[in-house]
Amino acid sequence: MTCKAHGVAAAVRAAAAVVAEHRAELIDLDRAIGDGDHGENLNRGFAAVVAALDAGAPETPGAVLKLVATTLISKVGGAAGPLYGTAFLRASAKLGTAGDLDVPGLLDALRAGLEGVQARGKAVGGDATMVDALIPAVSAAEKAAEDGGDVAAVLTAAADAADRGAESTVDLVPRKGRASYLGERAVGHLDPGARSSALLLRAFAEAAR
Amino acid sequence: MSVGIVLVSHSAKLAEGLAELAAQMAPDVTIMAAGGLSDGSIGTDYDEVVAATQRADSGDGIVLLYDLGSAQMTAELAIESLADPSAAVVADGPLVEGAIAAAVAAQSGKDRQAVAEAAAAAGMPEDLSPAEPAAGGADEVELVLRNEVGLHARPAAVLVRALSAFDAEVTVRLGDQEADGHSVLALMSLGARQGDRIRVRARGPQAPAALDKAKELVDGNFGE
Numbered sequence: 111m112t113c114k115a116h117g118v119a120a121a122v123r124a125a126a127a128v129v130a131e132h133r134a135e136l137i138d139l140d141r142a143i144g145d146g147d148h149g150e151n152l153n154r155g156f157a158a159v160v161a162a163l164d165a166g167a168p169e170t171p172g173a174v175l176k177l178v179a180t181t182l183i184s185k186v187g188g189a190a191g192p193l194y195g196t197a198f199l200r201a202s203a204k205l206g207t208a209g210d211l212d213v214p215g216l217l218d219a220l221r222a223g224l225e226g227v228q229a230r231g232k233a234v235g236g237d238a239t240m241v242d243a244l245i246p247a248v249s250a251a252e253k254a255a256e257d258g259g260d261v262a263a264v265l266t267a268a269a270d271a272a273d274r275g276a277e278s279t280v281d282l283v284p285r286k287g288r289a290s291y292l293g294e295r296a297v298g299h300l301d302p303g304a305r306s307s308a309l310l311l312r313a314f315a316e317a318a319r
Numbered sequence: 320m321s322v323g324i325v326l327v328s329h330s331a332k333l334a335e336g337l338a339e340l341a342a343q344m345a346p347d348v349t350i351m352a353a354g355g356l357s358d359g360s361i362g363t364d365y366d367e368v369v370a371a372t373q374r375a376d377s378g379d380g381i382v383l384l385y386d387l388g389s390a391q392m393t394a395e396l397a398i399e400s401l402a403d404p405s406a407a408v409v410a411d412g413p414l415v416e417g418a419i420a421a422a423v424a425a426q427s428g429k430d431r432q433a434v435a436e437a438a439a440a441a442g443m444p445e446d447l448s449p450a451e452p453a454a455g456g457a458d459e460v461e462l463v464l465r466n467e468v469g470l471h472a473r474p475a476a477v478l479v480r481a482l483s484a485f486d487a488e489v490t491v492r493l494g495d496q497e498a499d500g501h502s503v504l505a506l507m508s509l510g511a512r513q514g515d516r517i518r519v520r521a522r523g524p525q526a527p528a529a530l531d532k533a534k535e536l537v538d539g540n541f542g543e
Contacts, residue, residue: 211526
């Protein structure tokens with residue numbers, strides 16, 4: 111099973127709906143340990159992405175992701191803009207002009223996205239950031255692909271692992287971003303970026319089924 | 320032409336105010352403010368940072384300074400979008416002090432790397448050192464500051480810019496403290512005020528000319 115541009119666009123729209131639905135939750139998570147703008151910023155960004163898709167949907171999966179990247183970079187004022195923007199931009203570059211998104215392409219895109227986030231934010235595993243959701247997600251995706259999983263199965267495995275990875279940030283002392291200013295006091299809080307990463311992967315997985 | 324400077328901030332007011340301040344000390348340098356979101360709220364606007372970076376480019380390179388975390392990422396992303404990413408660099412350093420140091424370095428004709436290093440060094444606490452006894456081979460002149468604000472920001476910038484034209488290592492002493500005569504921030508940290516007696520020491524092929532210039536500026540109240 112592969113996924114064409116319209117399927118990727120549908121998954122992105124589903125992700126936008128999930129972000130809108132969880133806007134208040136992300137704001138609350140961020141208010142506890144950051145500046146409280148994550149839900150608002152991400153929602154504004156994905157609303158703009160939907161508007162851009164409405165204006166004219168690109169013809170390849172890579173082009174859809176590039177549109178997501180450039181829109182998020184332009185419309186999200188906080189750290190999530192450059193971080194998610196870089197992730198989608200690197201993923202888009204990996205997909206190139208291929209008309210179908212297959213499992214190897216998906217793995218390449220996921221790996222490139224993670225590398226992009228790490229290059230931009232300089233975070234490693236254990237820093238209590240979105241990287242703590244994405245590292246296990248990529249590993250689980252690779253494992254699911256080895257086991258012969260299709261695009262939906264690979265994304266579901268990634269989303270499951272991202273959920274667990276995001277939960278792990280509750281026990282971590284943040285070492286990047288605004289939450290790091292709080293140090294030990296941030297322990298006990300779920301990282302909003304890790305949570306939104308898990309939500310996005312879950313939305314993509316649901317859309318691929 | 321000189322290196323252009325872009326100030327990336329979450330706040331439009333902060334970026335604009337700092338650009339205004341830095342421009343006072345570096346009148347010929349293009350200093351672009353890129354602060355806030357287009358709707359006036361707090362945040363960093365990628366498109367504006369890209370546009371400001373392009374406008375700041377006169378062909379000699381661009382140095383970007385930032386205030387907080389995500390502004391650094393936006394600045395780095397903006398550089399990657401340039402036709403020639405090697406034309407620009409993000410400088411680590413405190414925003415205000417770094418912008419002043421970078422602006423003065425650019426005004427003095429320093430290249431992109433030196434301007435970025437000046438911004439980064441503005442965060443270092445190495446600006447002052449205990450004055451050493453006069454060593455051989457150095458020329459020295461004693462001057463009395465008559466201008467109203469002493470060696471404050473603008474006069475310090477005027478002095479540093481003028482001294483950069485000479486092949487000479489210059490230091491300025493006040494009491495038992497000594498500052499690098501090529502660093503605006505170091506000179507300001509001396510806290511030399513109106514009526515203070517400073518000793519300017521120079522070493523190098525053009526040391527006498529550098530001291531003549533320093534004397535001329537002090538005696539002329541730095542053009543105030």
